[in-house]
Amino acid sequence: MAPDLFVRRARPADAGAISRLNNTFADDGQMLTRSPETIAIAIDDYVVVQDAAGALLACGALKEYSPSVAEVAAIAVSKEAHGRGLGRAIVGAVERLARMRGIHDVFALTLQPEFFSAIGYERVDRARYPEKIRRDCLGCARRFACNEICFARNLLADAMVPRAA
Numbered sequence: 478m479a480p481d482l483f484v485r486r487a488r489p490a491d492a493g494a495i496s497r498l499n500n501t502f503a504d505d506g507q508m509l510t511r512s513p514e515t516i517a518i519a520i521d522d523y524v525v526v527q528d529a530a531g532a533l534l535a536c537g538a539l540k541e542y543s544p545s546v547a548e549v550a551a552i553a554v555s556k557e558a559h560g561r562g563l564g565r566a567i568v569g570a571v572e573r574l575a576r577m578r579g580i581h582d583v584f585a586l587t588l589q590p591e592f593f594s595a596i597g598y599e600r601v602d603r604a605r606y607p608e609k610i611r612r613d614c615l616g617c618a619r620r621f622a623c624n625e626i627c628f629a630r631n632l633l634a635d636a637m638v639p640r641a642a
């Protein structure tokens with residue numbers, strides 16, 4: 478990621494900008510629509526990438542389902558900034574938030590399988606996450622025609638990978 482960009486936790490004043498960025502991908506169904514109000518309620522769960530001028534170029538959130546399981550959710554990178562490592566950086570920031578909260582099992586339901594594969598996630602059966610299915614999938618209008626693919630990463634296993642000599 479370019480040195481003039483930095484990753485930080487979101488603040489309440491970011492809710493409008495996060496909503497605008499998220500919703501640029503909602504019209505064509507790539508993301509769920511999220512209002513500033515919905516985001517403000519969960520602002521402690523969001524991280525952002527900001528440029529030197531203060532513009533938000535990327536966002537993401539950690540959505541907790543149990544004390545040990547959370548979703549890497551609402552990942553969005555501004556269209557002009559695609560392909561510059563911001564997606565990888567924002568997922569890394571969401572993972573750091575998960576570790577800080579003692580959560581080591583993170584997953585994503587996504588229409589971008591190549592992205593999650595490229596950053597080291599493993600494709601898994603969504604049945605592994607009954608908490609997600611109970612809370613969100615059962616009430617979703619697309620539950621019988623869902624084309625999202627489930628990816629997961631065990632952050633504890635990552636931490637235990639031995640260093641090369």
Ligand SMILES: CC(C)(COP(=O)(O)OP(=O)(O)OC[C@H]1O[C@@H](n2cnc3c(N)ncnc32)[C@H](O)[C@@H]1OP(=O)(O)O)[C@@H](O)C(=O)NCCC(=O)NCCS
Pocket residue numbers: 502507508550551552553554555558559560561562563564565566585586587588589591592593595596
């Ligand atoms: C998916 C998205 C977050 C990727 O962000 P990005 O900043 O362009 O991704 P990065 O530059 O960090 O790429 C990281 C890796 O993923 C790969 N990658 C990213 N998007 C890809 C795609 N659509 N197809 C194939 N590979 C992709 C990159 O080539 C790179 O691999 P490398 O490190 O081996 O070169 C971005 O395209 C986006 O915001 N899309 C719209 C919203 C969306 O679909 N969000 C995901 C919801 S779960």
